[in-house]
Amino acid sequence: MSKPIAKVGRAVNKGDYEVEYRRMRAKAQTSQFAEVRREHPKVERKPAELVRRHGARRTRYRGRWKVLCGQLLAATAANVKRIVFLLTDHDTMNLEPI
16 A cells, blocks of 8 residues: 655635734734833732732622622722822831741
């Protein structure tokens, strides 16, 4: 038995969104996009704190109004923490590790 002849090369199918993919890849190489990406972690830090430290992933209450109130209280607590941190002079505080 002889081995069948192998086809040379490969087939590439382009999707319907190939043009948009290329446009977005080109946009990702611009300096304006890089500037936005530099700011992104600063913005994402706030929702991440709500989820990790204030239970924003789940709720204690039933009903949209109660859930909204709970989320607003959690956001208020996170903002108060941030304000206290910003107003505190960390250079003059002598905090000893426990």
